[in-house]
Amino acid sequence: xxxxxxxxxxxxxxxxxxxxxxxxxxxxxxxxxxxxxxxxxxxxxxxxxxxxxxxxxxxxxxxxxxxxxxxxxxxxxxxxxxxxxxxxxxxxxxxxxxxxxxxxxxxxxxxxxxxxxxxxxxxxxxxxxxxxxxxxxxxxxxxxxxxxxxxxxxxxxxxxxxxxxx
Numbered sequence: 001x002x003x004x005x006x007x008x009x010x011x012x013x014x015x016x017x018x019x020x021x022x023x024x025x026x027x028x029x030x031x032x033x034x035x036x037x038x039x040x041x042x043x044x045x046x047x048x049x050x051x052x053x054x055x056x057x058x059x060x061x062x063x064x065x066x067x068x069x070x071x072x073x074x075x076x077x078x079x080x081x082x083x084x085x086x087x088x089x090x091x092x093x094x095x096x097x098x099x100x101x102x103x104x105x106x107x108x109x110x111x112x113x114x115x116x117x118x119x120x121x122x123x124x125x126x127x128x129x130x131x132x133x134x135x136x137x138x139x140x141x142x143x144x145x146x147x148x149x150x151x152x153x154x155x156x157x158x159x160x161x162x163x164x165x166x
Contacts, residue, residue: 008156011095015149018098022049022142025100026135033130036118044128046103051096103129 025047035044107129114123 006156006160009153012149012152012156014095015152016146018049018051018096019142019146019149021098021100022051023139023146025049026139026142029128029130030132030135030139033128033132033135035128036116036125042105043108043126044130045105046107046128046130047100048103049098049100051098054095054097 029046032044038044108126109129110124111127112123113119113125116125119125
C-alpha cells in the first residue's frame with residue numbers, strides 16, 4: 001500500500017476543517033443574533049460559508065494509463081459505452097476550499113422599538129438578519145458532515161488494519 005493511496009486521510013481532513021469553519025461561523029451568527037452595534041457601525045452582518053471543490057482532479061482512466069495498467073472487461077456489460085467510466089481521483093491540492101462571506105448591508109431586519117438605544121428617529125432598530133431556526137439547521141448539517149468525514153477516516157483505518165493482518 002503506497003503513501004499516495006492514503007490520500008483519503010487528507011481529503012477527509014480537508015472536509016473536517018471546512019465543516020469546523022462552518023460550525024464556527026454558525027456559532028458566531030447565533031451569538032450575534034441580537035447585536036445592533038458593531039465596531040464597523042450598524043448591526044451585525046450574518047456570515048455564511050461557501051465551499052467549492054478544487055478542480056485538481058484527474059480521470060481514473062488516465063491514472064491507469066500512467067500506471068501502465070490496462071482496464072480489462074471481466075464480464076459481459078462491464079466497461080461498455082452504456083456506462084461511461086468517469087470515476088475521479090483527487091489531485092495533490094486540498095479537496096475543498098471554504099470561504100466565509102458576509103451578507104450585504106441591505107440584509108437587515110427593521111424592528112419597531114422606540115425604547116431601544118439604537119432606534120432611529122422613527123423608532124426602528126436595524127437588527128441582524130439572523131434566523132435561529134435556519135442557523136440550527138445549518139449547524140446540524142455541518143455536524144452530520146463532520147461525523148461523515150470522521151467515519152471515513154475510521155473506516156479507512158480499519159481497512160488498513162485488515163490489510164496489515166494479511
